Amino acid sequence: MSVDGFFDSDAPRDGRRSFASTEALVEALAGSLAARLRGAIAARGSATLVVSGGRTPEALFRQMADLPLDWAAVTVTLADERWVPPDDPDSNEALVRRSLLAGPAAAARFVGLYTGADTPEAGQDACDARIRALPRPFDVVLLGMGEDGHTASFFPGAANLAAALSPADGRTVQAIRAPGIRQPRMTLTLPTLLDTQRLLLLITGDAKRRTLEQAEADGPVEAMPVRSVLRQDRVPLEIFWAP
Numbered sequence: 001m002s003v004d005g006f007f008d009s010d011a012p013r014d015g016r017r018s019f020a021s022t023e024a025l026v027e028a029l030a031g032s033l034a035a036r037l038r039g040a041i042a043a044r045g046s047a048t049l050v051v052s053g054g055r056t057p058e059a060l061f062r063q064m065a066d067l068p069l070d071w072a073a074v075t076v077t078l079a080d081e082r083w084v085p086p087d088d089p090d091s092n093e094a095l096v097r098r099s100l101l102a103g104p105a106a107a108a109r110f111v112g113l114y115t116g117a118d119t120p121e122a123g124q125d126a127c128d129a130r131i132r133a134l135p136r137p138f139d140v141v142l143l144g145m146g147e148d149g150h151t152a153s154f155f156p157g158a159a160n161l162a163a164a165l166s167p168a169d170g171r172t173v174q175a176i177r178a179p180g181i182r183q184p185r186m187t188l189t190l191p192t193l194l195d196t197q198r199l200l201l202l203i204t205g206d207a208k209r210r211t212l213e214q215a216e217a218d219g220p221v222e223a224m225p226v227r228s229v230l231r232q233d234r235v236p237l238e239i240f241w242a243p
């Protein structure tokens with residue numbers, strides 16, 4: 001159910017859905033993602049799901065974890081990772097393991113980005129090999145967004161943002177360091193994230209909605225890197241929002 005006109009205003013360009021509550025969003029989105037994964041498994045025998053970390057997707061992951069699905073045929077990986085071991089509370093892998101890969105979904109194969117190397121730069125080649133080995137296109141890429149307009153680990157002001165958005169050498173991942181972020185990161189590059197059948201952006205709250213409105217206005221991608229997915233025309237972007 002729409003709560004106002006914002007998400008309906010330019011529907012022809014993007015699929016936008018707004019919900020009266022996070023619970024309603026989570027229920028609808030979990031069901032829709034499960035249907036997509038089932039369809040991929042029926043067609044090809046396997047499915048690949050790329051998810052973001054942070055706080056926003058946890059309720060969705062918990063809902064998905066219980067859905068009836070041949071989880072053993074699903075590979076789950078991350079759109080980005082904080083360069084910390086999986087026992088660190090900031091690890092996106094830890095979030096996925098505790099909230100998505102629980103119950104029936106524990107049967108899924110998880111491919112993490114953290115390699116154990118001292119730095120993401122040192123781990124980049126090994127991480128690239130992991131992602132390169134996955135079937136493509138992905139079936140679903142689920143992105144989030146920060147209030148600063150970052151998505152995945154495309155941060156405003158990141159030294160290597162250009163390489164992440166447009167990797168000259170075709171690499172699938174990029175080490176990221178940016179002012180103001182606690183840990184260095186590893187992110188899938190933009191062309192890799194866009195190599196998907198379905199691309200979703202999940203945001204909640206009024207602050208992020210205002211960030212999205214700002215990102216949709218004119219301005220450089222480097223200032224609000226989520227613009228890189230808003231402005232591309234390779235794969236339709238679906239935006240899911242709840243207050």
Ligand SMILES: O=C1O[C@H](COP(=O)(O)O)[C@@H](O)[C@H](O)[C@H]1O
Binds near residue numbers: 152
């Ligand atoms: O640092 C990150 O931030 C974004 C948004 O996180 P949230 O906590 O505001 O939901 C997330 O999409 C990304 O994967 C994560 O590494």
